[in-house]
Amino acid sequence: MSLYDEGHTIAGWTGVAIAAVGSSGVGLGVCTASLPAVVGGLVIVAVSALVTWLFHLSGWGKPPGVRPRDQWGMRVRDTRARQGHAACVACRLAGRGRSAVNAVPVAVAQGEVRAES
CATH class of the missing domain: 1.20.58 (Methane Monooxygenase Hydroxylase; Chain G, domain 1)
Structure with missing residues (x-):
């Protein structure tokens, strides 16, 4: 199963x-x-x-x-829905589930790396 x-x-x-x-x-x-x-x-x-x-x-x-x-x-209701789910497209569309902790680093033109949230 x-x-x-x-x-x-x-x-x-x-x-x-x-x-x-x-x-x-x-x-x-x-x-x-x-x-x-x-x-x-x-x-x-x-x-x-x-x-x-x-x-x-x-x-x-x-x-x-x-x-x-x-x-x-x-x-059974999902109690974590307010915070959003990390890999969930529906939560991302609503602006949930994305924080500085799980942000993806983005390369800047000058060669710097910064976290995009």
Whole structure:
């Protein structure tokens, strides 16, 4: 059994359910040649991405990587979501999970090296 347990979260399942409705709307619009239905379905798919992102930031999504077995349940909320997850794209987009401790050094034109945060 895998130790990663990816996708078993409230954020993940809610996003997939909303995206399925949006995809159905796009498919219906394509079959009926209805541009408003296609656009409406695409808007719903975009909303699903935003809802998933907001749920993840509020603690209902889990960070990538290995987690202890007691945190595998869907109803277990992530208490580290406020600080952000180091390797998480969603947290980086929200400005979380990046500090001077894990900053990447950047080479400056004069040859100096400084930490970018």
